[in-house]
Amino acid sequence: MDEFELINLLTRDLPQTDSVKVGPGDDCAVLDLGLEDRYLLFKTDAVVEGVHFTAEDPPEQIGYKAMARCLSDVAAMAGHPTHALITLALPQEFDPARIEGVYQGLKIAGAPWQVSIVGGETTTNPDRLLLSIALLGTVLKSQCVRRAGARSGDALFVTGELGGSRTGKHLDFRPRLDEARWLAENFPPHAMIDLSDGLAGDLRHLLKASACGAELHARSIPISRAARLLPRTDASAKPPLLAALSDGEDFELLFTLARTKAVALLDAWKKRFPEIRLTCIGKITDTPGLILRDKDGARPLTLHGYTHFKKS
Numbered sequence: 001m002d003e004f005e006l007i008n009l010l011t012r013d014l015p016q017t018d019s020v021k022v023g024p025g026d027d028c029a030v031l032d033l034g035l036e037d038r039y040l041l042f043k044t045d046a047v048v049e050g051v052h053f054t055a056e057d058p059p060e061q062i063g064y065k066a067m068a069r070c071l072s073d074v075a076a077m078a079g080h081p082t083h084a085l086i087t088l089a090l091p092q093e094f095d096p097a098r099i100e101g102v103y104q105g106l107k108i109a110g111a112p113w114q115v116s117i118v119g120g121e122t123t124t125n126p127d128r129l130l131l132s133i134a135l136l137g138t139v140l141k142s143q144c145v146r147r148a149g150a151r152s153g154d155a156l157f158v159t160g161e162l163g164g165s166r167t168g169k170h171l172d173f174r175p176r177l178d179e180a181r182w183l184a185e186n187f188p189p190h191a192m193i194d195l196s197d198g199l200a201g202d203l204r205h206l207l208k209a210s211a212c213g214a215e216l217h218a219r220s221i222p223i224s225r226a227a228r229l230l231p232r233t234d235a236s237a238k239p240p241l242l243a244a245l246s247d248g249e250d251f252e253l254l255f256t257l258a259r260t261k262a263v264a265l266l267d268a269w270k271k272r273f274p275e276i277r278l279t280c281i282g283k284i285t286d287t288p289g290l291i292l293r294d295k296d297g298a299r300p301l302t303l304h305g306y307t308h309f310k311k312s
């Protein structure tokens, strides 16, 4: 059973009241608790030693990553993060300085958006560190962006550059909160997701939620320098385009917008975020499935992104 089959199994029959506007299956849960103009966003995410970081990684970067991953999911809904709870599971024998470093990283990651850390839980776990964050946020009801909502003919955009994040970016990325909120105010996306499992995999999540398909233009995909350089030093590294399509943990935004607004968006983006690339990488189609178009023509892209459990 793979990760997504397991999620389907577990989320088949969960108790939910009318306050749940969006339950499992988006980047955050969306809750209506009676605030006049805002929904609450609710998110949890865990990082585990040996999976998301190594024992040798600097503690501050581990904490930073744990918080920034959650912040990226709030960005994907065009929300604003507000409060976090931290659950820490650690071996009986631990180095207090390491844990202090982890907390330092958590604080640094949330500081630009004044995220309050309001409590948590510590428990033991044999052998390795596990860090789980529960994050609350808010979003204007009129600006909440979901994975569902992409329309046939929409242009498909991605921020930043993709692939090769394992060389360092996965521990040291800035969640695209400011960019997402600017988009929601100025060029409201029809659908949006953050890239954690890889472009091919996360685009499929967006397409499934929106019940449509997409065509990607291979030449347009912004491949990171790391993904381009890796094959030169590591014979086992993926070819750059494959890395950009399938590597996890880019934490960029993938969104769709009416094609007629594409040029105005690109012009305005360049003025507002001159340091960050924004690229149109294809379009939404009404034929389900994912097509990759390159110099040899168009063919179905069967590739999936990163999943935690292998099929057995």
Ligand SMILES: [Mg+2]
Pocket (backbone or CB within 6 Å): 027, 072, 073, 076, 193, 194, 195, 196
């Ligand atoms: Mg996400």
